Amino acid sequence: MSRIPGLRRLMRIVRNDTGVARAVDDELHFHLEMTMRELIDAGMSPDDARREAGRRFGDVQRTRERLTDLDRALLGQERRVERWNAFVQDLRYAVRGIRQKPGFAAAVVVTLGLGIGANAAMFRIVDRLLFRPPAYLASPNLAGRIYFEQTFRDKRAANTYTGYRRYLDLRENTTSFDAMAPFTVNSLAVGEGTDTHEMNLGVTGADFWKLFDVRPVRGRFFTAQEDRPPYGAHVVVLSYAFWQTRFGGRDPLGQQLHIGPAKYTIIGVAPERFTGFSSAPVIGFIPMTAQMGDANPDLKHPWYDTYYMSWFEIFARRNSTVTLAAANADLTRAQQLSFKKQATISKNLSSFDIARPSAFIGPVLLNRGPNEGKEAKVATWLLGVAGIVLLIACANVANLLLARALKRRREIAVRVALGISRWRLFAQLLTESLLLAALAAVAALAIAQWGGDAMRRVLLDETAPGPTAFADSRILIVVAALAVLTGVFCGLAPVLQATREDVASALKAGSREGTVHRSRLRAGLLVAQAALSVLLLVGAGLFLRSLANANGVRLGYDADRLLWVDLNARGTKLDSAQQREIRQSLLERAARLPGVEGAARVVSVPFWMTWEEDLRVAGIDSVSKLGDFTLQAVTPGYFSTSGTRILRGRGITEEDHAGAPHVMVVDESMAAKLWPNQSALGKCVRLNADTAPCNTVVGVAEDIRGSDIGKRDMHYYLSIAQFHPETGGLFVRTSAPAADHAEAIRRGLQPLMPGASYVTVTPLSQVIAGETRSWKIGATMFAVFGVLALVIAAIGLYSVIAYNVAQRTHEMGVRVALGAQARNVVGLVVREGLVIVLPGVALGAAIALVASHWLQPLLFQTSAKDPPTMVGVAVTLILVAVLASWIPALRAARVDPSVALRAD
């Protein structure tokens, strides 16, 4: 077709660089020849004509070069346009395809989105734990955490915590480091009066700032002059977030902040997201010398000159001219010198030759080093599970695309017959699957954002929101890479299938013709998916039952209704009479606060702090050999406050005042242990010495759980008036869930506190939550991935059944024409779904039974072969299978025989 009307098109000019040069030659040659002919016609001799033609033209050679350059540029331009147009066309084609089959597209996007999203969410956690260096860290390759190694009891162990004398020794005796700083996170009381809260602060040295590439957004950081033992300057650098919330972004410099027992002057603000080496947010940074000076005012045993306290870690940056091996040798030398110095002071240090101390600079991220935490292992393991889920999702999508490609055989064959190149076809199909993957990537980001925060809460117990997934370049890269990878991988199968298709046979065949494409591979894939779903769901079910069992255990006290009030002196000096009075007035005030049903004083808290004394009982050689007995000292009203039932005798009452005969209440387990088959009432127990006064047992209480939810351990109760009335805190019982009252009660009690001292109020349910966390993690993670696998398997099953039904429309038409009832047809299709799923369920259950051996220790009062769980999961899967085949089955039953038989 000619673009120029009236012109007969000639042969195609080769569209490449030599073709361009030849075309220019041809054009110029034609011109010169025409000119010569004209001149000869006018009567010139051929030689003169040639000369004249050349003269008129000018520099032929230069023109030729210029024209060639221009045409080559034009060619390049045209090719770019063509490529762009082809891409736009492919995109349009893909969009049209998606709009024609929105259900299909939704299935693909949801499946891939879930698969990629689960991986992205897990990656966020693994990245935080294992890969991402702390924000603003300067030269992460040179920075590190210092590890100390020594042999103790024939075991070589690495440790990171150390003390200030060691830190000074290492600083003094090494030459390989540009900067070396101590760092730890302390929870300190911040604020005054009723606004006092315990908050996390980074406690560090002046060198700390050199380890980061960071500038203060306001003011300055503290200097070496302000960080000198014995007592550093009281200066604080605020974190950006704290500055914003506490000062609303106003100038805070020069203002005072009450931290611990002292007032600190605000000298600067760190930039956003800066947390030093802390993984959790901190409100600011103070010199370690200042904080330790506050905490240890007694300089008879100077805190900076002892090897005995270990409370911080050392971070350092190696000089870039020093190799890692040389730096480690340098560190080890310094550490050995320090060890020898320590040995001259300390008598009970193990000998140098046995301990063989050494040191090295390891990864900044603790989980990369030799002492990695459990959560990093779990997270990595879960990332593997997420990877398998993605693989299955991917296979599923390939399945869907393949089914669709088969449906479009004829359309594709027509396109091939019309002269579309294989490459263009390839590009078209790939564009389609990549477009679907791109949509899935957007869904995945949303899942990573929402799911990632939830997972971090469960897995890492972190409530602070992480950086948003949409703005995090690392997450974006991972999601994009996964999307491209899965897009290409999933798109490949149908592409290969389509480009291999024999045009003629595909054109000739109607969709009815040929065999029904029932691939064994696809069925096998579905069996594997079902099995995996069973496995994960069984895990979820077992952990859920464990969690329910753990939550259902009768603790012996009403954790949900109890608050624990703790007292902190914060530098305020009180004598023992004052201590007693404060506690008494707190108790009286607490009992009168709104929403409070009762209050009592305590000295120990289940799972948190325990108190033990040596017990003497007549007739028993060594009570301590019979087990651990935990002491609780209480005021009257304790048992009604805590909800612990008195089984026999009485509780602690007003009559048990300081001057009265000493009494004791024991719990059932203790009574049974000490006086089997006898009544405990009236028995005598002495504390610490056989000559101590007799504590007469006046009551037996029910057992409580205080160290392990699954274990009954032994407790006894004394009257606090007869024990140490100047110690302990309070239990407060509230009318509604205790957590709701915590802040109001803290505000009600704080005004009673003298000086800078303060109270903290903690719901007991928080303590219990820590105990049941592992089952919660297991239940949540298995449930998340189990449901994910189930959804994907259901989509896969649905797509395969739907496809098979579509393939068998003709057959269904025949059946209906021959008199098959709708329910026969539905049954036929549903049975097909079950045939695929049942072996999967059996396989999954078999694997779950085999794996139960390893799972058992992780469960709580639940058998790893728990029949209800197994049956429940199997039923769930079968129901899902029936549901997934139901919709295509109904479609099959609705086939109009006249239409089905006439088609094609």
Added chain:
Amino acid sequence: MLAADLDLLQGTLDLLILKTLTWGPKHGYAVASWIRQTTDDRLQIEEGALYTALHRMEKRGWLESEWGLSENNRRAKYYQLTTQGRKQLRAKAAVWTEYAGAVFKVLKTT
């Protein structure tokens, strides 16, 4: 004479070519002859420059080309105006007319 000054009027050559092509597709030789005949040989255009202009305008999208057969059945490259080329012609012609009018006005004031 005029030929020497033509370089100064770079846009003028483009204008002439565009105008020439309004009468239909032409190959380079025909464009050159047409200009020569229409101006009674008074504008002697260097033909190398003419071809350069043709190719440059093709690259800019003002012209498109195709190989075809000439009157004497020879292979020749034909150029034709694109929509964009027509637009250029209108704009350039307007500017040129205005410019020439102004110069002419100056010359006429005696």
